Amino acid sequence: MTDLPGLDLDRLGTYLEDSVPGLVGGPLTGSVIPGGRSNLTYDVTDGETHVVVRRPPLGHVLATAHDMRREFTVINALGSTNVPVPHAYVLCEDTDVIGSPFYVMSKAEGRALRRAGELEELGPERTADIAGLLIDTLADLHAVDPASVGLEEFGRPQGYLERQVRRWTKQAEASKSRDLAGYEELRDFLGTHVPTHSDATIVHGDYRLDNVLVDTSPDGKDAITAVLDWEMATLGDPLSDIALTIVYQEMGRSTRNNAVADATAAPGYPTVDEVLERYSSRSGRDVSTMGFHLALGYFKLAIITEGIHYRYTQGQTVGDGFSRMGAATEPLIAAGLASART
Incomplete structure (x- = not known):
């Protein structure tokens, strides 16, 4: 055009x-x-x-x-x-x-894999390999010393998690149009359980499979060719990045409609424990206390889906699947509470 x-x-x-x-x-x-x-x-x-x-x-x-x-x-x-x-x-x-x-x-070559069928045609072994590459790439990002690439002033890592909780709570209140089971409990947990110490690395802020390009070459030697959509990037806690990746992964498995990327539901895609083990092995980070980070990730995604639901009810969103997005909010909140209790 x-x-x-x-x-x-x-x-x-x-x-x-x-x-x-x-x-x-x-x-x-x-x-x-x-x-x-x-x-x-x-x-x-x-x-x-x-x-x-x-x-x-x-x-x-x-x-x-x-x-x-x-x-x-x-x-x-x-x-x-x-x-x-x-x-x-x-x-x-x-x-x-x-x-x-x-x-x-x-322009980077490769495919943004969004639907489960795109991975199913590659088979479970390649699906597992691609998921592994996704996690390895995130760990490699978190290994980059911000000062070594001139990003030491890219964000304010001190207080990052507190700001995240405040930001998403404020956004929740702005888009909340109905009673949501467990919302107040999850909000209050996050407000009172922010970790007192966290690492500071470059974080992507929205890292998931359909935000990278994958070269799915005929010879089966798959590779991630580019990480895209850096608009949420800053300096912050790397565990918040891997947690949100997991939350997107689990939502893709549980919410199968056209408005949600469901590639992670494909056979061969690793479990949460396998993802955390891979990330820990690659990054050297302790992932044994992920409860708060996963709870925050689920809270974020619950607020996003509720915002979509609200805009849909106001006639501001069109497209397949959006009419069912509101049904995902309370399960996401419940998953957040379950993570908080671990």
Whole structure:
């Protein structure tokens, strides 16, 4: 397409000619890449070279460079590590170019695996291997010394977990439109059981299988080619990252509808204990006291699903599966309480 919502390809082409000479040439075409948490992603090409452009969503109330700078900064910094990320070409904070800040990165090869059937066609052994690679990559991210890649000021690790509890509690109160069994108990547990000490590493903040690209080559030598969607990245507690990954994994197994990625329900995908053992072995971290972190992860996802449910009831969300999202909130809260009691 030559006419994309939120991206003027002519203006982009002129900007890239000046800012990154030789990257692309000639008229540009492109398409919107589906997925991602909120920011818009485009595949842009001159017919030979493909690049990916990221910008805030249309109608973004605060069209600042904050999210774009955050994503670009972490991707650019991790380019020198063994964490697979696209090459970051340029960050543009001049809103006169396309109407918002944006950045351009290389297009990584691979598939975002979202549905169980996509893994089932590969078989249980490759499914287990891909899940293992997912966990190893997260452990490798957590092993990166932030100062060694210039990210020592990327976040405020002190008080990270307290801020997470406050943030998600505030969001819960803003979207809560009905009584939810166990909500107050889980909220109060989180507010009174924040660990007094935690490690500080680079955390992704939304790490799950469909936020990475996987090269599922015909020879069976699968590899993760890129970790994507860094808009929640910061410095924080690494156990919160692996916990949320597990929560997404378990939700995918229990909530089978088109609005939820269910690839983790495929035969061969490891259990929670197997995931934690793999992560602990790779990272060297003690995962014996994950109760709070898992409870927080379930609380986050419960609030997200309740927000989707609320928007659906207000006629603000359309698409398959959203009518059933509200049914997932209380089971997620119950799972959070079960984790809290371990």
